[in-house]
Amino acid sequence: MRIALIQMSNNTKANGVSLAMQAAGLEPFDFFLQEPLAKLREARGFVLVDEGLGEELVRMLKEQSRLGKPILGFGKGALVLVDNGLVPGIEGDRVGLRLVEDKRDWEGYELKTLVRVADDYQYNAFTRGLGAGQLLPVSVQKGLGCFEIPAGLLFEIQVQGLSLFQYADEQGERVAEFPVNPTGSVDNIAAVSNKAGNVLAMVPYLEGEQGELIWRSMGEYILAPRTAEVAPLGYWPRGR
Numbered sequence: 001m002r003i004a005l006i007q008m009s010n011n012t013k014a015n016g017v018s019l020a021m022q023a024a025g026l027e028p029f030d031f032f033l034q035e036p037l038a039k040l041r042e043a044r045g046f047v048l049v050d051e052g053l054g055e056e057l058v059r060m061l062k063e064q065s066r067l068g069k070p071i072l073g074f075g076k077g078a079l080v081l082v083d084n085g086l087v088p089g090i091e092g093d094r095v096g097l098r099l100v101e102d103k104r105d106w107e108g109y110e111l112k113t114l115v116r117v118a119d120d121y122q123y124n125a126f127t128r129g130l131g132a133g134q135l136l137p138v139s140v141q142k143g144l145g146c147f148e149i150p151a152g153l154l155f156e157i158q159v160q161g162l163s164l165f166q167y168a169d170e171q172g173e174r175v176a177e178f179p180v181n182p183t184g185s186v187d188n189i190a191a192v193s194n195k196a197g198n199v200l201a202m203v204p205y206l207e208g209e210q211g212e213l214i215w216r217s218m219g220e221y222i223l224a225p226r227t228a229e230v231a232p233l234g235y236w237p238r239g240r
Contacts, residue, residue, distance in 0.1 A: 001222050004031045004043035006057075006077070008050040013074065013141075013205055017047060020206065024215030033057070044222045045070040048077025058084050062093060068226040070125040070218050071199045075141055078191075078201035088153070088162050089195035091232035097149040097192070099203070102142060103184025111182045112139050115190045115204060116168035122161035124197025128217035133172055136165070136211060138190070138204035145183040145203040147192065153235040157192060160233070164200065165191040196230040 003021060005028045007014050014030070021028045031039060033053065037060055040046070046061060046069065053061075058080070065071055065086055073081040078099065085093030117134040121127055149157065157163050166174050166188040167181040174188045175181065181188050183203065191202035198221070206214060 001025075001044045001219055002027045002029055002042060003045045003047060003218075004029060004040050006031045006033070006046060006048045006050065006053070008033050008052060011049045014049050017049060017074070017205070020211055021047070021215050024212040024219060026215055026219055043069070045218060046072070048073040048080055049075060051076040051080050053080055062086060065194075065196075065199050068196075068198055070221055072126065072218070073201050074205050075143070075145070075203065078203050079144055081199060081201040082192075086199045087192050087194050087201040088157055089230070089233050090235060090237065094237050096153045096233075096235055096237045097147060099144045099201075100146050100148050101144055102146050102182070104178045104182055106142070106179065106182065108142075110139050110141050111179060112137065112207065113180060113182055113204070114138065114168050114170065115165035116172050116174065118161065118163055118166060120158075120161045121164050122193060122197055124164075124193055125221035126193065126200050126214050126217050127164060128220050129213045130217070135168060135170075135172060136213075137207040139207050140182045140204045145185070147183075147185040147189045147203070149186050149189070150235075150237075153233075154186065156233055156235050158187075160195060162193050162195065163187065163189045163191070164193055165189075165202065195233055
């Protein structure tokens with residue numbers, strides 16, 4: 001199962017992501033932004049680790065997402081999915097939430113913490129094999145990593161189980177303070193999926209062997225029959 005690893009040029013995290021995907025039985029291949037889009041047509045799924053994708057590439061990713069192909073964006077890749085409405089699945093790909101500058105500050109560029117699988121998580125392309133309350137080690141890079149979500153949309157995201165992972169301490173408690181929640185994200189949210197369950201915007205990067213569970217889930221999803229078309233979320237952004 002060939003998965004496109006989309007990046008600008010030699011992203012420092014891309015190699016680790018690629019190795020973890022291979023360990024889970026996937027076949028990642030590098031796609032750099034200057035390459036022709038035709039190279040992506042063969043991909044069964046997509047992983048984004050950079051921003052600056054351009055309109056044509058974003059348009060193609062939207063087309064591929066509607067075909068049910070899984071798309072996962074880490075860090076700046078998550079920002080691309082949020083800014084272009086691929087997450088959380090509002091009608092017309094409208095933008096309803098934002099990733100803004102971290103509300104915390106710390107020494108250095110990267111910090112390690114944990115995320116907890118939400119109690120009411122959506123069973124989707126990335127959560128097969130995971131259990132509620134399960135802890136996964138992650139690393140967070142400083143930057144635009146704080147989810148800012150209007151109250152009405154946050155409620156719908158929670159009801160639908162789309163806030164898959166939240167920052168937590170070693171006991172699984174969702175502590176809002178630094179360093180457990182290093183970005184200050186609302187409700188400790190570290191990742192949000194779309195309603196259809198095949199697109200995930202995840203601020204932190206997966207660390208360790210447990211991260212392979214998500215890659216294996218992605219592989220199982222690719223081999224599984226597609227689900228029926230899903231209606232968009234009911235939330236409608238004001239003034240948009």
